[in-house]
Amino acid sequence: MTVVTVNKKEVGLNGTIRVPGDKSISHRAVMFGAIAEGTTTVEGFLAGEDCLSTIDCFRKLGVRIEQNGENVTIEGKGWDGLKEPSEILDVGNSGTTTRLMLGILATRPFHSVLIGDDSIAKRPMARVTTPLREMGSHIDGRENGQFTPLSVRGGQTKGIAYESKVASAQVKSAILLAGLQSEGVTSVSEPALSRDHTERMLEAYGVEVKREGLKVSVEGGQVLKAQHITVPGDVSSAAFFLVAAAIVPGSKVTLQGVGMNPTRSGIVDVLLEMGATMNVMNERLAGGEPIADITIETSSLKGIEISGDLIPRLIDEIPVIAVLATQAEGKTVIRDAEELKVKETNRIDTVVSELKKLGASIKATDDGMIIEGKTSLHGASVSSYGDHRIGMAMAIAGLITEGSVEIERSEAIAVSYPNFFEHIEELQK
Ligand SMILES: O=C(O)C1=C[C@@H](OP(=O)(O)O)[C@@H](O)[C@H](O)C1
Numbered sequence: 001m002t003v004v005t006v007n008k009k010e011v012g013l014n015g016t017i018r019v020p021g022d023k024s025i026s027h028r029a030v031m032f033g034a035i036a037e038g039t040t041t042v043e044g045f046l047a048g049e050d051c052l053s054t055i056d057c058f059r060k061l062g063v064r065i066e067q068n069g070e071n072v073t074i075e076g077k078g079w080d081g082l083k084e085p086s087e088i089l090d091v092g093n094s095g096t097t098t099r100l101m102l103g104i105l106a107t108r109p110f111h112s113v114l115i116g117d118d119s120i121a122k123r124p125m126a127r128v129t130t131p132l133r134e135m136g137s138h139i140d141g142r143e144n145g146q147f148t149p150l151s152v153r154g155g156q157t158k159g160i161a162y163e164s165k166v167a168s169a170q171v172k173s174a175i176l177l178a179g180l181q182s183e184g185v186t187s188v189s190e191p192a193l194s195r196d197h198t199e200r201m202l203e204a205y206g207v208e209v210k211r212e213g214l215k216v217s218v219e220g221g222q223v224l225k226a227q228h229i230t231v232p233g234d235v236s237s238a239a240f241f242l243v244a245a246a247i248v249p250g251s252k253v254t255l256q257g258v259g260m261n262p263t264r265s266g267i268v269d270v271l272l273e274m275g276a277t278m279n280v281m282n283e284r285l286a287g288g289e290p291i292a293d294i295t296i297e298t299s300s301l302k303g304i305e306i307s308g309d310l311i312p313r314l315i316d317e318i319p320v321i322a323v324l325a326t327q328a329e330g331k332t333v334i335r336d337a338e339e340l341k342v343k344e345t346n347r348i349d350t351v352v353s354e355l356k357k358l359g360a361s362i363k364a365t366d367d368g369m370i371i372e373g374k375t376s377l378h379g380a381s382v383s384s385y386g387d388h389r390i391g392m393a394m395a396i397a398g399l400i401t402e403g404s405v406e407i408e409r410s411e412a413i414a415v416s417y418p419n420f421f422e423h424i425e426e427l428q429k
C-alpha cells in the first residue's frame with residue numbers, strides 16, 4: 001500500500017498542462033481496432049492501468065498490439081481474428097473493459113473467462129449479461145452471471161430492441177457491439193443520454209449508426225475498417241485541475257486539448273453556474289470529438305443543485321465536485337446520482353466519509369449528497385479505498401487544508417492518471 005502526503009503550499013497553482021488521453025476513448029480505440037480489418041494507429045492513448053488491461057485482454061485474444069507510451073498500433077484481422085484464449089482475461093479494475101468486452105465476446109464462437117480485482121467483483125454485470133443472454137449468448141458466472149468471474153461462450157445471436165433502465169454508456173456499448181455481429185437490427189434506448197463515444201467512433205470506423213433521440217441502432221454484419229485515432233485529453237482528469245485552480249488561492253491554470261464532448265462536459269457547466277472565472281478557447285475537432293483549451297482562476301463560488309440529465313454528463317466528476325462544493329457559499333445538492341453506488345467504490349459513501357474526516361459539512365442522501373459551504377478544511381488521514389477518483393479528490397482537497405492530508409492506497413490513481421502528482425508539482429513551481 002502506498003501512502004502519499006499532500007500539503008498546502010503558500011503559492012497558488014500556475015501554468016499550463018496537457019492532461020492525459022481520454023480513458024473511455026482509449027479503451028474503444030483499442031477494442032474497435034482489434035475487431036477492424038487492417039492496421040489501426042492510436043495517438044494520445046492513455047497508458048493508465050485500465051486501458052493497459054484492455055490491451056492485455058486483446059493480446060490474449062490473439063490480436064497483435066504494440067504500445068509505446070501514448071502510441072499504439074493494433075493489427076486488426078476482423079471479428080474472426082479473435083481466437084479462443086488459453087488464459088483467463090484479467091480486466092483488473094476496469095468496468096469499461098469488462099462490459100464492452102462482454103459485448104464483443106458474446107458473438108464469438110469460443111469460450112472465454114473474465115476476472116478482475118476485488119472492486120470489479122462487486123460491480124453489477126447483470127445489466128449487460130441479461131440483454132446479451134436475451135440475444136442468444138451463453139454467459140455464466142457467479143450468482144447466475146451477476147458478478148465476475150464470468151464465462152462466455154458466444155454464438156449465433158439475434159438483434160434486440162433493448163430499453164435500458166440506466167443511462168450507461170457501458171450497457172449501451174456492450175449491446176451495440178454484440179448487435180454488430182447479430183442477425184437483424186439491434187437498438188438500445190436509455191433514460192438520459194450517456195457518453196456517445198461508441199457511436200462516434202463506430203462511425204469513424206465506417207459503421208452506419210442510426211441515432212434518434214435517446215435511441216441508437218445498428219444493423220448486423222457491418223465491417224469495421226482500420227483507422228488512425230487521435231485521443232483527446234480526458235475531461236474527467238482535467239476536472240481535478242479545474243477544481244484545484246478554482247479553490248486554491250492565487251491560481252491561474254490552462255489545460256490544453258481537453259475533450260469537450262457535450263455528453264461529458266457537465267463539469268464545465270457546473271463551474272460556470274457556480275460562478276467560476278473561466279474561459280473555454282480554441283474549440284476544434286480531434287478524431288471526431290470536440291476539444292478546447294480551458295483557462296481557469298481562483299474564483300468565488302456559490303452552491304447549486306446538480307440533478308437530472310446533467311448527472312450522466314459528469315458522473316465520474318462528482319467526487320471532486322463535492323470538494324469544490326465545500327468551498328462554495330451556500331448549499332450544493334446532488335440528486336439522481338444513485339449510479340455512484342456501483343462504481344469502483346460506493347462513491348456516495350466514500351466521498352462523504354472521507355470529506356467528513358477533513359471537516360466538511362456533507363451528508364449522504366439516497367441518490368446523492370448535500371454539501372454546505374464554505375468550510376475551512378483541516379488535515380487528516382484518509383483512504384482512496386482503491387478508487388482512483390476518490391484518491392485524486394482527496395489530494396485536491398489536501399491543497400487547501402490546514403495541516404497535511406495523508407492518502408492511503410494512493411497507488412490507485414495510476415488507473416486513470418499516472419502522472420497526476422507530477423502535474424500538481426509542475427503547477428506549484
Ligand atoms: O463507457 C465508458 O467509457 C464509461 C461509462 C461510465 O460508466 P457507466 O456506463 O456505468 O455509466 C463511466 O462512469 C465510466 O467511467 C466510463
Ligand SMILES: C=C(OP(=O)(O)O)C(=O)O
Pocket residue numbers: 023050093094095096097316343344389416
Ligand atoms: C467508473 C469508472 O470507470 P470504469 O467503470 O471503467 O471502472 C471511472 O473511471 O470513474
